[in-house]
Amino acid sequence: MQIPVLGLRLLQTAMTRKTHIDENAARAAFENAIDTYEQDFGKFFLARLFGLELAYTADECVITFDLKDFMFNPQGGLHGGISAFVLDISMGHLLRQTSGPGATIEMKVQYLKAARSGRLTCTARFIRHGGSISFLRSELVDEHGEMIAYATSTWKSLKQHPHSAAKPT
Amino acid sequence: MQIPVLGLRLLQTAMTRKTHIDENAARAAFENAIDTYEQDFGKFFLARLFGLELAYTADECVITFDLKDFMFNPQGGLHGGISAFVLDISMGHLLRQTSGPGATIEMKVQYLKAARSGRLTCTARFIRHGGSISFLRSELVDEHGEMIAYATSTWKSLKQHPHSAAKPT
Amino acid sequence: MQIPVLGLRLLQTAMTRKTHIDENAARAAFENAIDTYEQDFGKFFLARLFGLELAYTADECVITFDLKDFMFNPQGGLHGGISAFVLDISMGHLLRQTSGPGATIEMKVQYLKAARSGRLTCTARFIRHGGSISFLRSELVDEHGEMIAYATSTWKSLKQHPHSAAKPT
Amino acid sequence: MQIPVLGLRLLQTAMTRKTHIDENAARAAFENAIDTYEQDFGKFFLARLFGLELAYTADECVITFDLKDFMFNPQGGLHGGISAFVLDISMGHLLRQTSGPGATIEMKVQYLKAARSGRLTCTARFIRHGGSISFLRSELVDEHGEMIAYATSTWKSLKQHPHSAAKPT
Secondary structure: OOOOHHHHHHHHHHHOOOOOOOHHHHHHHHHHHHHHOOOOOOOOHHHHHOOOEEEEOOOEEEEEEEOOHHHEOOOOOEOHHHHHHHHHHHHHHHHHHHHOOEEEEEEEEEEOOOOOOOEEEEEEEEEEOOOOEEEEEEEEEOOOOOEEEEEEEEEEEOOOOHHHHHOOO | OOOOHHHHHHHHHHHOOOOOOOHHHHHHHHHHHHHHOOOOOOOOHHHHHOOOEEEEOOOOEEEEEEOOHHHEOOOOOEOHHHHHHHHHHHHHHHHHHHHOOEEEEEEEEEEOOOOOOOEEEEEEEEEEOOOOEEEEEEEEEOOOOOEEEEEEEEEEEOOOOHHHHHOOO | OOOOHHHHHHHHHHHOOOOOOOHHHHHHHHHHHHHHOOOOOOOOHHHHHOOOEEEEOOOOEEEEEEOOHHHEOOOOOEOHHHHHHHHHHHHHHHHHHHHOOEEEEEEEEEEOOOOOOOEEEEEEEEEEOOOOEEEEEEEEEOOOOOEEEEEEEEEEEOOOOHHHHHOOO | OOOOHHHHHHHHHHHOOOOOOOHHHHHHHHHHHHHHOOOOOOOOHHHHHOOOEEEEOOOOEEEEEEOOHHHEOOOOOEOHHHHHHHHHHHHHHHHHHHHOOEEEEEEEEEEOOOOOOOEEEEEEEEEEOOOOEEEEEEEEEOOOOOEEEEEEEEEEEOOOOHHHHHOOO
16 A cells, blocks of 8 residues: 555654754843842742743732743643742742741642643742641643643741842742 | 951851852853754753763663752752753653653652762663553752752653654663 | 549449440441442442531532441540541542543641531532542541541542443443 | 353352442451550550551562452452551651651542452651651552552641650551
8 A cells, every 4th residue: 555645744744743942042031040140039949940920919829921841841831840949949939928938848730731832820828838738739731721740748947048138039 | 346357257157058050061061952852852951051960770760960050949959840850850751751652741849958969870660560540759869969859740641642652761 | 531422433334435336326237238238439349338428509519418436536536537538538539520530649737626426517619620630638537626637638530430321320 | 043051040140249348357356456456656556457568678668468359449459548558658667766746738649450359568768757747658569569559748847745756656
């Protein structure tokens, strides 16, 4: 049986994993991070590298960022570890904004759906805001409102550093 | 009361958070990643950026990497999201090495201790290796053998792509 | 130094942990369970023993029950394992009500507050209702609306048994 | 079409879920619990009801118990909530034995395999034993050494009650 040339080509395309990322986009992200980071909440190097934009409401921390393929796993979707990274930041920054810095005791992430393009939004809220131990949750959703990942975590508040108290976030 | 000059200086140092990372080290990590990555298991861009070196035994995946301060949180330790990222990779690569690629259903990380310098080792093992659903755990330890983080996760095996089967990992 | 009699008595009271449960209440719970259980969803023996009352809305399973001291830990509050048991049931029954029986792959419970008396309400909802894998969460709250425990879980749907499909829940 | 009598009978058997538990065994468990419990570690009512036998090594708490069908879910296996209950006790009692009572902050259980009969063994160990926050894990295995469930948890040590310090566990 003869295979039509076009069909074969399509098949080959489907079988070829993308082996390269958009290197210009990765470089732009890196240079922008180097130019604009400060090792403080909201603007530390990794947050800048992944293009995270943080905003706060009275009881939420909302992070938005554009997917770029340098953030991907070998299967071509946002790496689960990067989802975890963003979810962690959303909860840690909400705690910090509300009552000073804390340390993560534990975090669990459930992965609902792969994310391959577009702009993601991550929203953290308290389950319970305690004096010493706090419980938080966060949702990562895509542009269509579909949930990508869901996290819960537990934090221990740290005694606030006199210097950091004076600093704007 | 007079404050001795040296004492004041020490106090100021203690109160100053490091506001800059080693930018040359970050740039070297980026350039090395761009030069050596391939979007496949073990060598995708993010794995290269964080300098991850993967090795396998019969039933383990072992990742080693050097801490660099561009991986840090605003408090000056390895960011918990990056710990999660490395732990995730160790378990996903063990599954992939043993029975083909899978998707993370969920992962929980417990954070035991901050890591600030040196070389870390992350070792993944199966709790139970199933046909469809597998359960794994992984430990991240520092040079002194002290545990930094402990993770458990659940994975769903994916039908293997004909192309990826032929590819060396 | 002399200790006033009343003061000593109060001290002794404070130091005495309650060493007995209300045995009549425990026996009544047991006899009621034996009389009314059926090994099916909503009315299996353990659900009856702990006095669980299940109700459903379009997208929730709501369980209510009265705390009895036979459910307590040695510190005199609802045992965390029983909280986990009720949270598990709420999520499993919501899944069963919506799309047939499933098996728990994993569950995480965060413990926010001790519960010592009154009536508790446990409400389960879907995070994502999938064909094969579903993600759920559930909240256990006391009479004052204060959260006692928060759970998330992952379930695998089972092929439905022809017999159970015909049975009312 | 005629259905052979034997075939129909087998079909009916396969389709019939067991609707009754061994009520005598349940009653014996209840009466034994009432007779032997004390609301203290290792022997509180629920631990007795489920027939838990606790033992300690230098760094483990080992619980053994016989499966009885009153502990089952509607599908005829050990209820996941009871697995969680036993795993929780194993870790809480190890902490208590080592450094006094604590409260569970969170626990995650992964469910590997159904358990339908025989004697189960649950072994808790520390991941990290801290002064204030401790991390533990525990495994529930059946008679054949197959793992039923795997748990990790986080605990907060409580200030020890003067009375409980004097009491044997």
